[in-house]
Amino acid sequence: MNITIIGLGLIGGSIAKDLRKAKFATHLTGVESNSHHAEEALQLNLVDQVLPLEQAVMKADMVILAIPVDKILQLLPLILDMIPAGTTVSDMGSTKKTIAEKVEKHPKRRNYIAAHPMSGTENSGPSAALEGLFANKITIICDQEKSGPQHLALVEKMFQVLGMNIAYMSSDEQDHSTAFISHLPHAAAFALANAVQVKEDRSIIFDLASGGFQSTVRLAKSSPEMWGPIFQQNKAYVVESLEVYIRHLKELKESIQHDEARMYELMSHANKIREVLGGENPSLIKNEETIVKFYTK
Amino acid sequence: MNITIIGLGLIGGSIAKDLRKAKFATHLTGVESNSHHAEEALQLNLVDQVLPLEQAVMKADMVILAIPVDKILQLLPLILDMIPAGTTVSDMGSTKKTIAEKVEKHPKRRNYIAAHPMSGTENSGPSAALEGLFANKITIICDQEKSGPQHLALVEKMFQVLGMNIAYMSSDEQDHSTAFISHLPHAAAFALANAVQVKEDRSIIFDLASGGFQSTVRLAKSSPEMWGPIFQQNKAYVVESLEVYIRHLKELKESIQHDEARMYELMSHANKIREVLGGENPSLIKNEETIVKFYTK
Numbered sequence: 001m002n003i004t005i006i007g008l009g010l011i012g013g014s015i016a017k018d019l020r021k022a023k024f025a026t027h028l029t030g031v032e033s034n035s036h037h038a039e040e041a042l043q044l045n046l047v048d049q050v051l052p053l054e055q056a057v058m059k060a061d062m063v064i065l066a067i068p069v070d071k072i073l074q075l076l077p078l079i080l081d082m083i084p085a086g087t088t089v090s091d092m093g094s095t096k097k098t099i100a101e102k103v104e105k106h107p108k109r110r111n112y113i114a115a116h117p118m119s120g121t122e123n124s125g126p127s128a129a130l131e132g133l134f135a136n137k138i139t140i141i142c143d144q145e146k147s148g149p150q151h152l153a154l155v156e157k158m159f160q161v162l163g164m165n166i167a168y169m170s171s172d173e174q175d176h177s178t179a180f181i182s183h184l185p186h187a188a189a190f191a192l193a194n195a196v197q198v199k200e201d202r203s204i205i206f207d208l209a210s211g212g213f214q215s216t217v218r219l220a221k222s223s224p225e226m227w228g229p230i231f232q233q234n235k236a237y238v239v240e241s242l243e244v245y246i247r248h249l250k251e252l253k254e255s256i257q258h259d260e261a262r263m264y265e266l267m268s269h270a271n272k273i274r275e276v277l278g279g280e281n282p283s284l285i286k287n288e289e290t291i292v293k294f295y296t297k
Numbered sequence: 298m299n300i301t302i303i304g305l306g307l308i309g310g311s312i313a314k315d316l317r318k319a320k321f322a323t324h325l326t327g328v329e330s331n332s333h334h335a336e337e338a339l340q341l342n343l344v345d346q347v348l349p350l351e352q353a354v355m356k357a358d359m360v361i362l363a364i365p366v367d368k369i370l371q372l373l374p375l376i377l378d379m380i381p382a383g384t385t386v387s388d389m390g391s392t393k394k395t396i397a398e399k400v401e402k403h404p405k406r407r408n409y410i411a412a413h414p415m416s417g418t419e420n421s422g423p424s425a426a427l428e429g430l431f432a433n434k435i436t437i438i439c440d441q442e443k444s445g446p447q448h449l450a451l452v453e454k455m456f457q458v459l460g461m462n463i464a465y466m467s468s469d470e471q472d473h474s475t476a477f478i479s480h481l482p483h484a485a486a487f488a489l490a491n492a493v494q495v496k497e498d499r500s501i502i503f504d505l506a507s508g509g510f511q512s513t514v515r516l517a518k519s520s521p522e523m524w525g526p527i528f529q530q531n532k533a534y535v536v537e538s539l540e541v542y543i544r545h546l547k548e549l550k551e552s553i554q555h556d557e558a559r560m561y562e563l564m565s566h567a568n569k570i571r572e573v574l575g576g577e578n579p580s581l582i583k584n585e586e587t588i589v590k591f592y593t594k
Contacts, residue, residue, distance in 0.1 A: 180493050185513040187553075191545040192485055193567035195538070196477050215512045216482040221571040224564035231553045231560065241492070242550040246543055248488040253539040256484075256528045263528065267521035270490035274518040 004029040004060035006053070006075065008041035010120060011092050012066030013129025015162065016046040021131065024161045029056045041126040057082050062154060065091035070229035072099055080108040088151040090115050090158075094178060095233040096142045096171035110148035113155040114171055116140040116178065117164060122221040135163035140178075142171040179237035180244075186219045186227055187242055193220035301326040301357035303350070303372065305338035307417060308389050309363030310426025312459065313343040318428065321458045326353045338423040354379050359451060362388035367526035369396055377405040385448040387412050387455075391475060392530040393439045393468035407445035410452040411468055413437040413475065414461060419518040432460035437475075439468040476534035477541075483516045483524055484539055490517035 003025040005012045012030070019025040030047035032038040038050045050056075057063055057079055065072050065079070072093045079089055080103060090113040093099060100114050117139040121128060139159045144152055159166055169177075196217070231238050248266075255263035300322040302309045309327070316322040327344035329335040335347045347353075354360055354376055362369050362376070369390045376386055377400060387410040390396060397411050414436040418425060436456045441449055456463055466474075493514070528535050545563075552560035 181510050184492070185489065185510050187549055188485060188489055188546070189513060190564050190567040191549045192482065192542060193570040194549075194563060195481070195542040195545040197566070197569065213478050213482050215515055216486060217570050218512055220567040222568075224561050224568065228557070228561050228564060232557060235553060239550055239554055242546060242553075245489060245492040246546055246550070248492045249485070249539060249543055249546070252484055252488050252491075253536055253543070256532060256539075257536055260525070260529060264521050264525050266491060267487050267525060269494070270487040270517040271519075271521065272494065273490040273514050 001025060001061045002027045002029065002059055004031065004056045004063045005047065006031045006056075006063065006065045006079075007067035007071075008032045008037055008046055008050075008126050008129075009066065010124050010128040010130075010133075011117070012064065013041060013044070013046045013126045014131070014133040015064060015066065015092070016041075017129055017131045018134065018162050019158065022161045024158060029060065031056045037126050044126055044129070046126055046129060053079075054082055057087075058084070060087055062088045062090070062158070065089070065093070068226045068229045069093040069095045069099065069233050073102055073233070076103055076112070077106060080106050080112060083108065083111065085111075087111060088113070088154050090155045092117055094182065094230045095175055096140075097175045098233045100143055100146075100171040109146060111151055113144070113147045113151055114142040115155060115159070116142070116174060117159065117162070118178075118182065122218050124223045124226065132163070134159075137164055138167055139164045140167050140169060140174045142169060142174050144168055175234050176237050179234055179241045183230060183234055183238045184241040184245055186222055187231065187238065188245060189217050189219035189222075190227075193217045298322055298358045299324045299326065299356055301328065301353045301360045302344065303328045303353075303360065303362045303376075304364035304368075305329045305334055305343055305347075305423050305426075306363065307421050307425040307427075307430075308414070309361070310338060310341070310343045310423045311428070311430040312361060312363065312389070313338075314426055314428045315431065315459050316455065319458045321455060326357065328353045334423050341423055341426070343423055343426060350376075351379055354384075355381070357384055359385045359387070359455070362386070362390070365523050365526045366390040366392045366396065366530050370399055370530070373400055373409070374403060377403050377409060380405065380408065382408075384408060385410070385451050387452045389414055391479065391527045392472055393437075394472045395530045397440055397443075397468040406443060408448055410441070410444045410449055411439040412452060412456070413439070413471060414456065414459070415475075415479065419515050421520045421523065429460070431456075434461055435464055436461045437464050437466060437471045439466060439471050441465055472531050473534050476531055476538045480527060480531055480535045481538040481542055483519055484528065484535065485542060486514050486516035486519075487524075490514045 001024065003019060005016055005028065008030045016028050020028060028047040030041055030050045031053050032041060032050055041047055042050060063079055063083065065076060072091045076091060076099060083089060089111050091099065092115060094116055096114050096116060103109055103112055117134055117137065119134045119137040156166060252266050255266055298321065300316060302313055302325065305327045313325050317325060325344040327338055327347045328350050329338060329347055338344055339347060360376055360380065362373060369388045373388060373396060380386065386408050388396065389412060391413055393411050393413060400406055400409055414431055414434065416431045416434040453463060549563050552563055
């Protein structure tokens with residue numbers, strides 16, 4: 001199968017690696033606006049060739065957009081215009097509602113599957129691509145009733161090849177949940193990195209940084225080019241999540257100042273995250289060998 | 298050398314493992330108020346015996362307190378009362394100023410070294426103890442001029458055996474820096490875990506949690522018994538750091554809402570944490586083989 005990947009960074013490059021290894025892709029074409037990245041992707045053998053957008057799209061069985069969400073918003077309608085009638089298109093963006101609305105009325109809307117594979121690292125570019133990045137992680141497919149069943153099946157099969165479990169929901173639900181679970185932690189890490197950097201005596205403070213600090217601000221190293229457009233496209237829910245978070249920080253701060261018993265209650269409540277994150281969640285159906293299982297709320 | 302460790306949890310247990318392996322300790326005695334933990338520590342061979350406090354302290358060359366900081370505040374003066382004239386005492390607590398003030402006038406003040414080895418995990422208890430937990434991490438020694446040179450040398454030698462680099466500062470400086478670098482990230486993680494748990498639809502949101510989320514809230518699993526007393530003892534600086542953080546969160550939130558250019562500036566500034574955390578810092582002198590090097594501001 002001919003697969004075209006738009007954007008050969010961490011996500012696009014990692015998908016390319018796994019799809020080639022599994023022989024799901026027999027021919028991989030890349031589209032990459034950064035010529036240095038294009039070269040690097042060819043050297044790393046992520047794709048067989050790099051072509052201009054229109055050429056790359058015309059011969060593909062499936063087109064995958066793995067670029068920042070503002071770029072997806074621009075390119076997705078153009079790509080739907082270009083593709084032959086049978087081609088499947090999917091995007092890997094972290095926001096879905098604005099993008100889904102943009103192509104809502106497109107005559108080839110049913111060729112498109114709105115997806116959000118939840119995996120990544122704080123690194124970017126072709127050299128950040130990793131084999132197995134998506135294994136045992138979850139991908140969200142949004143508004144699946146708006147996609148043609150063959151296109152949906154092909155994208156589900158691809159995620160299965162990547163080793164992912166699939167959750168189905170509306171694009172509005174996905175943006176709300178993702179704001180709390182992914183966008184908020186990134187915003188919190190950016191702010192934490194800035195808060196710590198105001199301390200005057202910077203040399204010593206960073207010498208002291210231990211493992212706990214490093215894992216907390218790891219996300220603050222993430223690319224503004226990727227995250228800025230996410231915060232903008234999901235503005236309402238990201239702002240809501242930040243407001244909830246600030247409220248909880250203030251409550252903890254005030255309990256530290258004035259109410260020790262309450263402070264312990266808040267910490268014990270936070271500890272419950274261990275249970276929810278630790279164990280197996282029976283409501284999630286795992287990807288098993290060759291059977292695609294559906295997880296519908 | 299006979300070493301007595303008060304508290305056989307993550308920190309005390311990990312110290313025991315490394316000191317035994319390096320033969321720095323030839324006989325290890327534990328003091329543990331939790332009888333289940335005492336049994337577990339013996340089964341894991343962390344210590345040779347568990348004794349009541351007074352007995353354990355009387356025969357030790359060195360006594361190490363690895364218990365929550367409120368317990369250190371209670372026990373340290375009693376232990377200094379009990380020990381023979383030549384015994385060295387050190388504590389591993391995350392706060393130093395309140396503890397240092399408490400023993401300021403103690404006749405055996407020079408037997409005591411105020412220390413804070415910066416390493417840990419979110420787990421607790423004897424079974425959480427790890428070999429090599431402290432390797433290549435930094436330990437802070439506070440107010441070293443108030444300790445006797447032989448006692449200081451012995452504690453420095455112990456940290457060297459653990460593979461740690463040593464930074465020297467006043468207990469006030471340590472509490473201020475540690476508030477930003479360690480206590481704030483923990484408080485932030487507790488609040489984040491609580492903020493995320495308010496979302497009604499809890500089953501789906503935790504299914505979706507990807508690696509980024511897990512590493513950010515990892516610290517929220519930390520023990521309230523350890524962290525509550527830290528927040529209380531370092532209240533002024535922890536509250537200051539939370540206020541700085543909340544200000545930065547609000548600024549980021551407002552930029553997302555009203556000022557995209559500013560949002561990108563804030564994210565790029567946060568990215569600088571990559572440089573400071575990533576590279577070698579020439580100002581830090583690393584522990585090298587058998588030579589203790591001093592790092593003084």
